[in-house]
Amino acid sequence: MIEARGLARTFQTRTGPVEAVRGVDFHVAAGEIVGFLGPNGAGKTTTQRMLSTLLSPTAGTAIVAGCDLRKDPVGVRRQIGYVAQGGATNPMATVDEELVTQARLYGMTRHAAEARAKVLRTELDLPDLGQRQAGKLSGGQRRRLDIALGLMHTPTLVFLDEPSTGLDPHSRANLWTHIRGLRDRERATVFLTTHYLDEADALCDRILIIDHGTIVAHGTPAELKRRISGEVVTLTIEGDGEKARDLVAAQAGVRDAQLAGNVVRATVDHGDAAALALMRLLDGADILVAALSVAHPTLDDVFLTMTGRSLRDADAPGGN
Amino acid sequence: MRTLREAMIVFRYQSTLLLREPVWIIMGLVQPLLYLALFGPLLEPLSKSSGFPPGDAWQVFVPGLLIQLAIFGSMFVGFGLIAEIRYGVVERMRVSPASRFALLLGRVMRDTLMLIAQATLLVLVAVAFGLRVPLAGALVILAIVAMLGVALSSFSYAAGMVLKSEDALAPLLNMISVPVLLLSGILLPMTLAPRWLYDLSRANPFSHVVDAARAAFLDDLTLASLLAGLLSAAGLAAVGLFIATRTFQRETA
Secondary structure: OEEEEEEEEEEEEOOEEEEEEEEEEEEEOOOOEEEEEOOOOOOHHHHHHHHOOOOOOOEEEEEEOOEEOOOOHHHHHHHEEEEOOOOOOOOOOEHHHHHHHHHHHOOOOHHHHHHHHHHHHHHOOOOOOOOOEHHHOOHHHHHHHHHHHHHOOOOOEEEEEOOOOOOOHHHHHHHHHHHHHHHHOOOOEEEEEEOOHHHHHHHOOEEEEEEOOEEEEEEOHHHHHHHHHOEEEEEEEEOOHHHHHHHHHHOOOEEEEEEEOOEEEEEEOOHHHHHHHHHHHHHHOOOEEEEEEEEOOOHHHHHHHHHOOOHHHHOOOOOO | OHHHHHHHHHHHHHHHHHHHOOHHHHHHHHHHHHHHHHOHHHHHHHOOOOOOOOOOHHHHHHHHHHHHHHHHHHOOOHHHHHHHHHHOHHHHHHOOOOOHHHHHHHHHHHHHHHHHHHHHHHHHHHHHHOOOOOHHHHHHHHHHHHHHHHHHHHHHHHHHHHHOOHHHHHHHHHHHHHHHHHOOOOOOOHHHOOHHHHHHHHOOHHHHHHHHHHHHHOOOOOOHHHHHHHHHHHHHHHHHHHHHHHHHHOOOO
16 A cells, blocks of 8 residues: 655755655555654654655655555545644534535535535544534544545545544544544555554554654564563562572573562563463462563563663654 | 636635635725725815826725725735644645645635625725716726736735745735835825836836726726736736745645
8 A cells, every 4th residue: 555665855954954754665555554653753744744745755755555656646645535633624614514625626526525424424423513613623523523534535545643642531542443443444544653652552553663764663563562572471479489480481482580589570472371371380389379460561662672762752842 | 627626616615714704804895995985085185186197086096995905805815824724724635636726726716706896895885985987997997906816815825825924924915015005006196206206106017007997997998008007917917826826836835
């Protein structure tokens, strides 16, 4: 669905050229939800604006939804839906005026546009709000209207830029359900930028991590987390601690085992599976396990490993 | 044909939003109506003085008011575009396959139609004050007003698209509109001005437009000044549309 090759964008500023995106290569398969993760200023939005034809690359190119970004930008626009970070509605316009106008710009007839607007309003929990002005919607409703605007022409690829920024937890959870629905119901491929780790983790089949205009890692959330440090099983035992540690360390799949007081910490590949096996192992050796927990690494741990800094620390106000 | 269809979609959208707040249409008319009522009568004695152009006071003054309406009614539409940029509406439309020219043209059509409606109303009110105007002349002047509307709203949109800030747009438009207004003979005919000021005003295309508008009100549609004014208005419209289209097409605009 997306095949980017050496895509780069340099901005000329008063203080000299700024390389916002430095020749990124990646692909997105049809039907995937792919997250573009990185702090503000990493190059996420610039990349997405290039892929959605709002910015020309200064180098490289991409095939987007079967169309060459440079040679056929209008072809790309016909295939994609774009939901910008800051919203896209005039507060004076009604929900249906916005939806129908947008659909008609894609060549749909008024009748077809009105029918499609009704379907999308129902799917996105805006069923009776067709005549309400956008400025009178709640934050969550307005965001869902933004998404509906990007879907009116049934695009094969949807770009979502920071979809849940500014929403309360309930609205975020609701929005995530709808984003999953884009793929499941609309059969659309979704490419979303975010700097929320939980959002990327919860929504995305695959993640691309970008920092300083370069993609530093990619993979499924689970792969990325496993790649860095494995998972940690913590066992609080009653009995011979050193014997327990040695037994755990000798078990297959355990990378490392440390004893601190009566607590054994084991670094393993698959925490949930290993936890059960380690409990049985110690039980067989007459060592009682009083407590057990499994800690999974977070995407922030991944980001820390890949870039040397925490995503949360790197997150600072500014554009992309 | 596709471009015209897309422009009509934008025109309809923009017109709906404008008519939802008709107060702006009325506000645009208040200033020229006040000039008509409170300034126009002052000119009646002046019309007998030497240097005053042919025609009575209303035939000289109302064309100037109509051009003033065109200038101030169209030149500040860029503020609305900046608000739309801030809302994200412009970007949303720019990511659609609609032509950039259509996105501009739909807005310009809305502004021009509203301007023609305001100008027609102003002429009707002026007739009540004593203006005598031939129908052909009235139609010509409405055409001139329409062309100025196209020119100035296009220019305003281009400036708004580039500056993206009301704080930057306001001084720019004021800097341009004040000398244009003063050097066009809108309020008082430039034939009353000293020679240097008259010569300076000839470099301002709007002064030719004002002369043409006055010629049209005298039903003298063969005057060379009419031709010069129409050509000036058409030229301004073409240049304004060209600049604004280029600006709308620019990726970073």
